[in-house]
Amino acid sequence: MGGVAAGAYKDAVVLYINSNFDKDALAYTVAHEYHHLILHDRNKYQMNKLLDSVIIEGKVDAFADRVLKDVKAPWDTPMDEKTKKHVAKLIQSGEATYEDLVGGSPQKDIPRWSNYNLGHDILDHYFKLQPDSKIEEWSFKGEADLLKGYKYQKLLQ
Template identity: 30%
Template structure:
């Protein structure tokens, strides 16, 4: 999935909540252990600074943070203290990310995202990190290229990009409909998840897709979260992001979203139209995760959103991206042939 706009499934991480609260007193520690943690924190800060790049495109500035070395540090701490994975993750990954992405701003609304679950299988993670080492420069170049192309097509404000090695538990054979490779947390913060089998063209497409979401939120075209929007609004949001990324990278393989196998049936389409104005989270999850009882396949919202948006663009080739970005979901639907 290319977008996880808000928490769709949460695991409350107590350690992360404590790490974000200034009023919680830390547990007392032996003096030697405290010194070792202070030294580790200092090394982590140096690592975070070294994995940092600034990209300027026109009036925009992009700060790109990579967390490869931070994950190496997490692996080292996890091996030393396997029962304290939450502590290790908060210290090596989440706190540096928090500082880089939000400075001193609150991040409580993001701490229960499943993407911030500490990886449990350390050996597979270590192997994944080793396999990634030869692709870091290639991925960095692809990210910068896609940001440049996207920003030139649709300029906006300053953004931060955060490159995370993917949690091996969340990689399902590299299948794009199952593997979340990008998240736009708010109008300024994008997270990318990379692994050694990820193709650079797919990464470029993901960056462009998530960049559109950042601008969509920045311009106020999509003001609410998925949890507060209608099924139609959240579906068109994804259709627009896919359309934008296809403008920049038209050759990308999106067979999983084109409904070539006909898995989104007329029954599913009719049900979508019946429930398009629903704000129930369960309805949105049916079209995201699938509901076999109702005849809804997984990723139906992406497939339908893509179908509606491509139909709209075919009917209105004269409308520029900056214009259809601001159009409502109902306007996009009305300008397509999907109702028919």
């Protein structure tokens, strides 16, 4: 990912940086992981379901997209509608795992980084309905609010 990888934990971000890292990738990663920390600080933060991961990754990418307007994540490749629907069905049925969504699963026809792509699509849908929504508003919105009217809402809830 441009020579940068990271993970956010309750009180810290751990960055892994290659000597030939891309500065934009580092900036995006820091913004992305920073928003994870903001979400971690909320009492209502949860990652109990696979859908929680999808929505949280959508939120943190939406934050990074707003902070760094011209920088895109390596996983910012939209999925086609057929694939989105397929992945949503697998999430709802419990057939997909977190590892499937992040790393991909050729056996299940799940592309790599599906949680990021689907999360991005969910937040994009929300922003079309709420174009003036402020970061502090949508960052803490619940699943039901963000999925309202989303084309795969019934498959995901």
